[in-house]
Amino acid sequence: MSTSINLAVIPGDGIGQEVVAQGLKVLTAVLPQDVKLETKEYDLGAQRWHRTGETLPDAELESLKHHDAILLGAIGDPSVPSGVLERGLLLKLRFAFDHFINLRPSKLFPNTASPLAGRPEIDFVVVREGTEGPYTGNGGSLRTGTPAEVATEVSINTAYGVERVVRDAYERADSRPRKKLTLVHKNNVLVYAGHMWKNIFDKVGQEYPEVTTDYLHVDAATIFFVTQPERFDVIVTDNLFGDILTDLAAAVTGGIGLAASGNINPTGAFPSMFEPVHGSAPDIAGTGKADPTATILSVALLLRHLGFEDQAARIEDAVSADLAERDGTFRSTEQIGDALAARVAG
């Protein structure tokens, strides 16, 4: 825990700006007086691209390196061809800063719209690999646009990359009361990558004798997410399966408005980046309807990453308490931010 935080802020597109403003409000409210918060905003996203054609120039990538952490709102807009900002900005950051742990906790909060409300406690965390798999951009297309086109996507997996994320997941499982770790893959079809994942999972597991392990194919995992999510404690999985499963996890717990995430480089070599799981939701941008809670919970993950455990817990408790008292009345983005800022300041 340091005495200053030098934070990069990328509000991005759509509702990004609005939710990030509330995230910063709560961050300011929860920090001890003697911790100095410096923020620098980066103008990146759809508007920048329309204006200059740039997604993430080298100078800004370099500048971003010198922050303690990054808070990101949301990236993506229908006016930009699909993939341009995702690959050129969001994934570029995850890859350049070697964010190999994409951490996505799921918890069933009180009073949420979950179809599973009233079920036993749901409290698991997905450790999604963040730098490999089908996300490497390794692929191509031949005879593009013709009836003879062939397009490929290559999932690249290395023992180096798999072992480090699997080890991180074991560490997390080992430190939780239930000490349970589930590997999700599809090793009955993706036999090369799948078997490598499974072998490394088994090998590293020998170092964690107290952790109970389990393996599920990704298709079967989706069933359990719906019928028996309480069975999960820590889940480790590849980049694409993690993408799919964490949206589903959000849907079966509190909804996408509550799902937080951290793109973490645990070595500290580069700043880690925290962002809500949801997208830029251009349809509700500017209406005050966006729920900033996912961003605020991402701020909690950011604080925990920087060593401010008490402050992180304070935010999480505030969200629980706030939801428990929710009575269904509409509250704007700002009202939710104000309510949570007031709670954590208290």
Added chain:
Amino acid sequence: MSTSINLAVIPGDGIGQEVVAQGLKVLTAVLPQDVKLETKEYDLGAQRWHRTGETLPDAELESLKHHDAILLGAIGDPSVPSGVLERGLLLKLRFAFDHFINLRPSKLFPNTASPLAGRPEIDFVVVREGTEGPYTGNGGSLRTGTPAEVATEVSINTAYGVERVVRDAYERADSRPRKKLTLVHKNNVLVYAGHMWKNIFDKVGQEYPEVTTDYLHVDAATIFFVTQPERFDVIVTDNLFGDILTDLAAAVTGGIGLAASGNINPTGAFPSMFEPVHGSAPDIAGTGKADPTATILSVALLLRHLGFEDQAARIEDAVSADLAERDGTFRSTEQIGDALAARVAG
């Protein structure tokens, strides 16, 4: 509609044998007296592999070609390394017989364990591509088992393969009352394959002006499956996304015990193959707990494929009626089969 059916039966592993027996019982009961049903059972699966090391010998593959259709129970057993039977038998059949339409209807039946029970009508069908994508077995591993291992999986997509499945999906959408088709992919990350899919989807769509179209990323699709499944009519997607989404679809509708599928080659060049979506469930094999309904509904798809529309509908109506009258008492595999056979014969 022909006057005879020459059916290949592959009971396979685990509960496969039990559920297939009930499927055949209902098939026999529903067929008009003057339709001659011939069946030939193929001993393929885990036991055969243990005995002889064979998954699907050429002679049997050749022999299977000469049937009108194939009914398959389930493939896979924990005693066999993951992937051996899946790749060597199940996927080998799908690829050898060019089953490019993997048809998976989802319907919210009455009285089911769905967490969404009581919701508006859910009635959609997933048209999953069956012969390409990450399922081609194109991949490899280098320095296997060492800390320097690299494992790849290549998703192969051709305009030829995508266009034919997309066209089939438009045809289906066009013939349904709601005429709505949703493409699910991940074209913001898998830009090569994803854009090809989207371009072909848009191009073929020009020939179906009455069909309303929609595009969703696979992660977002999982959210809608949980929160708003009634929005879907026909969904077309790639092999892996289709695998994941159809298990999820089963979970949010009637459960995996009711999910039927057809691996269809609409050209008729090779026999189509019908199977429940569920696996071999070795944990309940032999206990009489397996629900044969998914297999029986797969028989309905088989009958429809062969032109027996009335008989197909009769089975589907019988399942609806049977579920509507279900009172929660345990019924064995055989009891459910008997009940449905009695209804369709009536």
